[in-house]
Amino acid sequence: QRQALKYVQASESSQILTPEAKVTSHNNFYEFGTNKGDPLENAQEFNVNPWQLSISGEVDKPFTLGYDDLFKRFPLEERIYRLRCVEAWSMVIPWVGFGLAELIKKAAPNSRAKYVAFETLYDPKQMPGQDSRRIGGGVEYPYVEGLRIDEAMNPLTFMSVGLYGKTLPAQNGAPIRLVVPWKYGFKSIKSIVGIKLVEHKPPTTWNRLADNEYGFYANVNPEVDHPRWSQASERRITTGGLFARNRIATLPFNGYGEEVSAMYKGMDLRKNY
């Protein structure tokens, strides 16, 4: 039931893409269960149409997008991004969508808009993990995330409505999700219903759960280990089974340092992990 999308294709990538079947079957989406295969199994009945995404808060022109608007309001393009999970595995994924900056500019943020807060749909009937500790892993729902305004306006920051040329499967965060390629995957919040521009740093789900392990920034950083495992290298999931020799070095900012490191000048990235 995934629809084909019209979009401007990305130029050839030098990296081997993660096969579509793996991108859509290996997911962290605790609303549908904590095992990697659970979202594929439990999200197939997830109904995303109708959908409402509201852009509100410190803006002059708040607005709401319906399901069709997600694909029509902004010209769609393809971006091939590396996705680095905080669990030290990674993928290369061809997303389809538009820059978050386009969306935010349309709402005309005012001078108090210092941060952007995101919120996932809260609907325990459809997302069984949201009212079951056993399924949802004891996370406080709805899932929330946040970016500093300059991070949100960075040209790399992307709102994805599709992958591999078609609309997003439910397990990948349909109908619309964030993709922040230089940050650990948990920042890239799925199935978003609310984007609010705010003055103060908003709470974020994994930081709330374990602030010594997951910071607000969560920039990919090989020099700052997760307390329980090393972040210096990662396993790149592409083709190949158990014997795939896929351990590679992790790069600062996931290799996007040229585009983003200036935003963190003068910050102690060990403290602001």
Place this chain on the structure above:
Amino acid sequence: MMAFLPLLALYLLAFTEQLGADPVEDVIHFTGIGAFNLLLISLLITPIAKKYRQGYLLQTRRLVGLYSFTYALFHLLNFLAFEVQFDLALFFDEIIDRPYITVGMAALIILLSLAVTSITAIRRKMGKKWQKLHNGVYLAVLLISLHFFWSVKSDIVEPLIYVAMAVFLLSLRKDKIKRWFKR
């Protein structure tokens, strides 16, 4: 045999790419939880045999224990071969730096010492010391509980169930354990 076949099936599926997108995670979890299950079963045998006076059950303890060790050994080998992919520096760093891996490794060393001394000739030679060493299984089961509990990101329900099972099995032996502390 019943414990061996799943292990064989696991690797067959993993090698042929039929085990999902990340077979590495799958084989590590499968062998880890398998080792824990088998160890708990081995600890359940004595209380059941005593309660229902089925002495012959005790003969199965050694085999179940050895299978538990085998699964635990594969668990470690999976981590070495497929997770860190023979990066030995990273392998030893992780064992030392990560408390949950350190306690897991300690438990594996205990299981190794139990497995090696389970050979009948060695057992005879050790005499009374043998039982003392094999009481180490109680420490191992606690370390493994901690290892599991520490390893998860937030989904603590399953580890807690395992911790409860381990504590229950130890509580059946509370008289024996109390006696050590008195001495």
